[in-house]
Amino acid sequence: MAGEDIEEVLETYQEQRGSFSALQPQLVALRAYLSRLLTQLPGRWHKDALGQTNYVSLVNELAPTLEAKGQAATFVTFNYDRLLEFAVQDVYGLRFGDIDDYVSSAAVHLYKPHGSVNWSQAARLNPNIGLEVQDAEDVLHMLIERAPSLEWLPDAFRVDEPDDGDPYRHPQSQTYWLPALAIPARSKASFSCPRSHLDSLAKDLNKVTTVVTIGWRGRERHFLDLLAEHLRADARLFVVAENESSAMETVDELWPTCKFSCYAISGGGFSAFANGNKIWAADAAAVHLPTATDLLSESAAISWMER
Structure with missing residues (x-):
């Protein structure tokens, strides 16, 4: 209806x-x-964009810094499409010919719980x-x-x-x-991936210090339970959404997991975050929104808040 x-x-x-x-x-x-x-x-x-999607921009932004720090990238997507896979393939040269390829690389793990x-x-x-x-x-x-x-x-x-x-x-x-x-559902969705992927994700979550969500409303109860059980305590939460109101809704959904010590938001959308763009306000003054690089470099441009 x-x-x-x-x-x-x-x-x-x-x-x-x-x-x-x-x-x-x-x-x-x-x-x-x-x-x-x-x-x-x-x-x-992906073909029409000649591979230059926001996903490619984001992975390109993250990969060099993570490699320099000796850290693996951990991506989780609830989308069914392959745009994130294409980006990982283009940047890391990784191919997903077998189901285990998603979690076996030392450089990047890609999880698709749905x-x-x-x-x-x-x-x-x-x-x-x-x-x-x-x-x-x-x-x-x-x-x-x-x-x-x-x-x-x-x-x-x-x-x-x-x-x-x-x-x-x-x-x-x-x-x-x-x-x-997995059929889309608000609170009672189920996972649609191998148990080995979930086991690997649980181990990775225990190492995560900063969770970055992009365009995610945070309503999947089964995944929030997974975070509450396996995410290390005192993690930071950074939420990217189309506006500040939507970002705060995601913060409100994730905060009851009791795993986060502070949060920050960016209401400029995926493109601004992935590409490091400035947002132009009505008075023509440039507003700097935090980017993926700011997160990795511990930039002072990010204002972390407590609740």
Whole structure:
């Protein structure tokens, strides 16, 4: 209905799927739709921009200083698209051909707790019967129709091959591969990534001294619980948002984790933070907003506040 939050609506659907089996095909179909949509559009955007996205600017800004300090970069994104992967590939030369590549590099770890458009998760049909159809699209449609009979394998994830002729069916078994995307939900979302990724993230969080959020509202309860359990105490929180009001909303969501000693905000958006831009006020005076470089250099330009 008009005015409703899409994440709240989808959360309601997920809560009802156990008692209303007709919802399950719709939710699997939504996974497939999001996977296709967010594979095509961001990839086209990255190509049209000749790779010069805000993600590339940010990673370029961070990488030299982190390397000089002997520190690894830890990125967490809830986006399904691959724009951050493209940036890491361009700057670090890292390729993500296998699911373990996301967390095995000494220079950078990239976590996608809600899955990725180029990931699949394995499932079996229960009872374990094969599908007679041969065409890949028909296999997908049949799996969507039989969604109530799917038994998801909790830790079986893979990176998809772009030229796989039948991306949904395992050639030697009755296992099927479907898009590994967590359905968007406000408070009861689930992770859609390997357990090994979450274990690695927990270890990394224990080393983090400054958490930087960019355009994140901080409403995912399951991830906030992870922060509360594993983030080291007395961390600093820096929030980048489109305006100061939105930034403070994120601070309010994250502060109850009781892990932060101080915070700072930037209401100039992603571009200003990633590219080190100045914001011009109405009186034509340049306002300096903190950048990624300021954070790494412990710049006095950042005003840390306590609560």
